[in-house]
Amino acid sequence: MIVAERKPMEEIKQMVAPYKKLLLVGCGTCVTVCWAGGEKEVGILASQLRLARQAEGKEISIIEATVERQCEKEMVSELRDKVKQVEAVLSLACGAGVQTMAGMFEETPVFPALNTTFVGMPEQEGIWTEMCGLCGDCFLDRTGGICPMVRCAKGLLNGPCGGTRRGGKCEVDPEKDCAWVLIYRRLEKQGRLDLMKKYYPPKNFRAVKRPGKIQAVKA
Amino acid sequence: METRIGIFICDCGGSIKNIDFSTIKDKIAKIPHVVMVNLASNLCLDEGKEELLSRIKSDNINRVVIAACSPEFKEHIFQQLLEKAGLNGHLLSMANIREQCAWVHEGDVTGKALELIRMAANEALLLEPLEKREFAVKEEVLVVGGGVLGINSALQLSRVGLQTILLEREVDLGGENREFEALWGTDMSSMVKAVEADENIEIITSAEIMEIEGEVGDFSVRIMKGAEEISRSFGAIVFATGHRVEDIAPGLQLKDNANVISQHGFAQMLQASTTEPGPKTVGFVLGFSDGNSRFSTLATLNNALACRQKWDSEVYIFCKNVEVDSEGVENLYRTTRERGVVFVKYGDFPKFSIEKGVVKVEAKDIFAGEEISLTCDLLVTDEILLPAEGTEALSSLLSMKMDARGFHQDENVYFYPVASNRKGIFFVGDCRGNLDPNRALADVSSAVMSAYELLSSGKVVAEVERVKVDPQKCRTCLTCIRVCPHGAIQLVRMSNGDTDGENEVAKISDPACDGCGICAAICPAKAIKFEGYSDKQILAQVEMIGAS
């Protein structure tokens, strides 16, 4: 799942400062699940913006909407009438959603209300951790299903750096586990430590040619 | 259908004096959808009720607002009246103009009362009927733990006519406290016989719970007995999973010393020995553990007394406090003293040492004010009561919190003594940290009564979909399932509209839901509606502030 978090209020306020009529659009998929851009977050942000303008004695009118997936043109097109009524759109979606909106309604400025952070999973209620760096060249078969590209602070492929903290914690953040210690323990459990002892040559960092594009051949 | 609100205002037999009702009546008559306003003096007495009933019918009212006393007192009575008038009882909104207005304010009380009524009327507009339904329950109870409390629970459940399965982890029934059956006033072997002979009770030993799913009235439990898997459903579950003890040998190595023994070990020794001469001098220590030491006290007093009677030993009890606040313990304490047991109350912890195989205790008696040095043949040490093994695993299986000491049942006054945050699940005795035999047996009775109340009619009545997940809006983020304190939400497969596809969505169990609304507040997709406390209904009240 794509994980995002809301931008600082000051940044959002400045982006929309010139506009009196706004459409706030949430996305019902990943960012709803990670509590960043669902219907509820749209409501909170709308309330905040209205209160902020109220305090400044300036007017604002906000339309709130949430679409199922903001990265789908067909689903975003439902908003056509609403977009016509406003001067700008504030999108509570990941970067893909914001760009879909912006591409669909080129006359209207579309602003991002979120920072898209990573692909992750919920560790527990309300806490998400990064799991995948979208490298296009998956390495997980060699590491017991733990990605060292994103779960190691340095993205090392051949084992831990020399900075592992006591108890197998990361050099950068003692709150986080050293990915290579996790990998070691898991492979040990599976009797597959030989995988870790193997040398892995430099990674192909161009497995996905930017901008990424995939043509499915199945259809 | 047109919404027709009828507003009934009551001055509670004249006890509301500082509100100008006629002004109010004039103003609220103008609120949209309000078709009648009635002033009454005793809405909750017969004549008032009659009036209410007849006006609902005659004016074709379909939403009722009552401005009177606190809904905490009479709401249910008025709801019944609505039902009698052929209206759903939930279509009632109350304005608390007495306790929270007339009786607490000076100044513009009328203005405030008017606003409270407006709030209630605005909420009433949005009310929707709620149906009640009977949900069948399994009249069968699972009792986990085959010790004295589990056996007692099973026997009592059987006596009230509930089928019971008694589950024990070990090979035999009996549990940990066999040595202390005197304290329980029971004879374990005859209890085991009784439970084995009972037709309502099925005993499964050497078995453990693997999984518990479902909700009150219908818990499906997967049990493993060796390699054999048993899946059964129960209406309720009583946990009597007991505790474990850790010996506190102050400054001494318990294992290495034949002359230092635990309370349980000593009780076994008492039971086993027949004629040989017992120890001449016996010392007991109490008060080294911080937790509930009632059982420790009781065991000490009993053992001390028995030791006087059996061997005529010299007995000393070194204690900080003797907790005699359980039934009969004060008496036991007196008897113990009368029979010549010496109590030494210490301030600072005594010193213990071993010289030539003999235990030496040095203490200062704070009453007598003298230093005491005693050598004894046997030292019986304090014990600390700890949660049984597996308590944590079981708690997470049930998605329940443990209390600060790690026992079941939390320390929440609402659940006290035996209930839990999940309806139909009960904890009795030492597994919830209570090991005082009388109280623990009272726990059993409470749990049996609760289970009986819950299951004996074969059904529970609950409002249907009071809190409801909109399957179209649910993003299956699992948040509600993770946060529900009552374990009332599950993931279900649901066919999606008119397609054949199946979607996984969250579903709230009506009988298990306790109506807190935590899920509705946290849902990031705003997919959960709590009828009566929905976002719109709450905001309808908020909207009215300053509207008058």
Added chain:
Amino acid sequence: MAVSFKETLKTKDFIVTAEAAPVKGSNVSKMIEDIELLKDKVDALNVTDNQSSVMRYPSLGTCLLVKEHGGEPVLQITCRDRNRLAIQADLLFAYSRGIDNVLCLTGDSIDVGDHKEAKPVFDLDSVQLIHLVHIMNSGKDLVGNELDGAVDFCVGASATPSSDPLEPQLVKVGKKLDGGISFIQTQAVYDFDELRSFVKVIRGMDSKVKILAGIVPVVGARMAAYMNENVPGIFVPQYLIDELSQTPKGKGVSKGIEIAARMIKQIKEEKICDGVHIMFIGRESRIPEILEGAGLL
């Protein structure tokens, strides 16, 4: 003229190297002073590469200074700041100017340095870097193109004997040994039992590799506590902290020097490993006192 480090590794019984930290700025006069002072007292000067992720005068440039002033430099290269193209280019340049020792490091995290918002590169890791140097030693670049003028580097790597847990660290060291290294220089060590068992494990994997124990003089109890708390992979034992805390004020540095000298002496006498690598950042000019105390001058 300094003896080549490659030669030293082969012939000398007890090897001593010292760390030279570049300055922040273009004024290299202090570095030149240190180089002049140390070049004949140690077997090689080992130059850090934006140490602790703090931007400084380059390792490569400093190595040139060492070379120009008659010393034997070891070029440290981290994977943090350069991608595989830049690293290869730097290696070619270094070799062309007579710098032929390289210490292959992962590099500290960007987060500990003074440019916290920089993009960390880590295109390669230290094991891959070791392999890369050997590929270049064979006359090719990383993708197999022929080099016009081969290189011939002496390759070293680092290791942390006090890692907890140690096993994953040992797997990594094993890979470094497999890659082909002539020397290992360890993170600062204080516990010789730990060092001995570490050396034993390494010897079990590769009997020829030279092991240089990292020596960081601790100049005060507070520094020790700080290092224990904040520097991963370093653990100053309590007896040293006690010794330091009894040192009168103002005598911390000389005490630290005394302890370091004592440790080096012990390592040498008990033949715990093949040499030492002294890291006395900011106090390079006092390294001779340590050497003197250890009886190495």
Added chain:
Amino acid sequence: MSNKIIAFCCEHSAYLAADLAGKQGLHYPENVRLIRVPCAGRVDVTHILKAFEKGAAAVLVVGCEEGACQHSTGNTRAKERVNYSQTLLQEIGMDNRRVEMVNVAPGAPHKFVRIIKEMNEKIKEVGEAK
């Protein structure tokens, strides 16, 4: 201008305490509006912000004493949400003392009255709603 306080009151505790205040004839300022909720955990950030939008000068969330919530975590969650609301208010330059979480036992009418009075005093400091 408004000095209204919206108090979301848990029906197991605060609401009962308020009723008891009435029965005992305790007096408190009339500018407070109680909204009965089934648990403090029902109250959401959106309710709090909406209350301010509708002109409330202050919002109170009043739940059971800690460790005594019928729904185990309702009052602690409410506390977290109120903290979050304070951050949200701060972000838009509003005084975050305008929203507060308080724990009141059902039998504590005096405490209930005290918190209303205290919030009233606070409104005098932070100003009425515009």
